Amino acid sequence: MFSRPADSLADTPLAQETRDLLRNCVHCGFCLPACPTYRVTGSELDSPRGRIYLIKEMLEHGRATETARSHLDRCLTCRACETACPSGVQYGRLADLGRELIERQPPSPRAAGTRFVRFALARVATRRALFTPLVRIGQAARPLLPAALKAMLPPPQVTDRNPLAWPAPRRARRMAVLAGCVQPGLAPQINAAAARVLDRLGISLVVARDVGCCGAMEHHLGRTAAALDQVRRNVAASERLLDEGYESIVSTASGCGTFARDYGHALRHDEPAVAARGARVGAATRDLCEVIDPAALERVVGEARQARDDPRGLLDGVRVAWQAPCSLQHGQRSSAVGKVEALLRAAGCELVPTRNPTLCCGSAGTYSILQPDLARELRSRKLDSLLGDRPQVIATANIGCLEHLRQASPVPVRHWIEIVDSILAAR
Numbered sequence: 001m002f003s004r005p006a007d008s009l010a011d012t013p014l015a016q017e018t019r020d021l022l023r024n025c026v027h028c029g030f031c032l033p034a035c036p037t038y039r040v041t042g043s044e045l046d047s048p049r050g051r052i053y054l055i056k057e058m059l060e061h062g063r064a065t066e067t068a069r070s071h072l073d074r075c076l077t078c079r080a081c082e083t084a085c086p087s088g089v090q091y092g093r094l095a096d097l098g099r100e101l102i103e104r105q106p107p108s109p110r111a112a113g114t115r116f117v118r119f120a121l122a123r124v125a126t127r128r129a130l131f132t133p134l135v136r137i138g139q140a141a142r143p144l145l146p147a148a149l150k151a152m153l154p155p156p157q158v159t160d161r162n163p164l165a166w167p168a169p170r171r172a173r174r175m176a177v178l179a180g181c182v183q184p185g186l187a188p189q190i191n192a193a194a195a196r197v198l199d200r201l202g203i204s205l206v207v208a209r210d211v212g213c214c215g216a217m218e219h220h221l222g223r224t225a226a227a228l229d230q231v232r233r234n235v236a237a238s239e240r241l242l243d244e245g246y247e248s249i250v251s252t253a254s255g256c257g258t259f260a261r262d263y264g265h266a267l268r269h270d271e272p273a274v275a276a277r278g279a280r281v282g283a284a285t286r287d288l289c290e291v292i293d294p295a296a297l298e299r300v301v302g303e304a305r306q307a308r309d310d311p312r313g314l315l316d317g318v319r320v321a322w323q324a325p326c327s328l329q330h331g332q333r334s335s336a337v338g339k340v341e342a343l344l345r346a347a348g349c350e351l352v353p354t355r356n357p358t359l360c361c362g363s364a365g366t367y368s369i370l371q372p373d374l375a376r377e378l379r380s381r382k383l384d385s386l387l388g389d390r391p392q393v394i395a396t397a398n399i400g401c402l403e404h405l406r407q408a409s410p411v412p413v414r415h416w417i418e419i420v421d422s423i424l425a426a427r
């Protein structure tokens with residue numbers, strides 16, 4: 001797709017990058033059936049091709065329109081269109097640039113309520129020191145809360161063991177896990193479960209010190225400068241860990257991992273040495289499913305079964321529906337596809353077939369809050385496709401998907417590592 005940037009933008013890196021990325025699109029439309037918003041609304045402007053045209057128009061006219069903003073706001077950045085595109089269009093990067101064009105020259109101020117919600121998401125949800133206490137207060141005051149807010153807060157876990165028990169760092173192999181921003185408040189048991197499973201596999205997991213929110217949330221809200229400051233701080237802290245001998249920076253939230261893996265690209269306009277440090281950290285970042293070998297897990301599960309005298313495998317066969325987050329199946333597709341399924345099978349789970357495995361659940365970071373109607377419709381479609389074969393539990397790999405699906409699911413929704421950890425603990 002040929003485009004000529006407006007004179008006001010012509011020499012800027014933003015205009016040049018956008019023009020280069022637009023070039024690959026041949027407007028074939030193969031991406032349309034893969035797009036969740038197009039499947040719901042049937043409108044070309046809610047499709048990847050339609051949004052690409054809107055970005056081209058902004059580039060050529062040098063200003064944003066209300067139409068472009070509203071249809072880019074409705075995009076989940078799920079990147080299903082990238083997986084479907086035969087021409088290799090990097091839609092995710094294009095959408096980021098489109099959003100940057102809009103933030104530079106917005107068509108009009110957003111409504112006051114929307115501005116407040118976006119501000120609160122950017123300033124509160126990204127700071128775990130603020131967000132976690134707020135969640136705890138909300139959980140304590142749950143009976144007094146309005147129903148909508150109550151639904152958003154996970155109930156406290158009822159279990160016969162401490163879900164936060166974290167093994168002492170005693171192994172020669174060491175990895176550091178991203179704490180993230182909302183996950184410690186909403187589901188602190190996930191990283192603890194990861195630490196227990198990795199400990200059994202001979203790896204000590206510690207929380208990556210001084211590493212904060214990955215920066216994705218502010219980036220997707222169009223707060224590019226603030227997001228990049230956060231990225232630079234994370235890169236400096238992660239490099240110290242790598243220099244101390246930690247093998248990998250592990251992410252248990254695939255949305256954060258996808259963004260962190262791209263730190264080199266995020267810092268591409270910095271000094272080359274800074275961009276190179278970002279690339280080093282990005283290359284050392286792994287989703288949890290990549291650092292566990294299914295054969296090793298199967299061996300550990302077998303040993304645990306023998307120790308528990310369960311030769312008949314009475315605890316085998318938990319029926320699990322696997323919900324592959326878009327960030328894992330489209331964002332990190334070359335390295336992560338099929339890995340969680342292999343690990344769940346290695347742990348003795350039965351994976352039930354699901355329909356429409358590529359359909360987004362509608363969570364998409366802040367999307368479920370900023371676009372609640374579309375998000376609810378997508379969630380309902382996703383749950384239909386996951387529950388068809390009556391699973392006992394839905395497994396996922398991203399805190400956003402987990403919380404969004406949990407609010408409407410009749411069966412529990414868990415991070416897959418929690419399921420593996422509870423199988424190991426039960427044996």
Ligand code: SF4
Nearest residue numbers: 025026028029031085
């Ligand atoms: S993004 Fe890819 S699949 Fe979609 S219209 Fe362009 S070239 Fe075709």
Ligand code: SF4
Nearest residue numbers: 035075076078079081
């Ligand atoms: S990222 Fe997802 S929602 Fe956005 S255009 Fe692509 S497929 Fe559609």
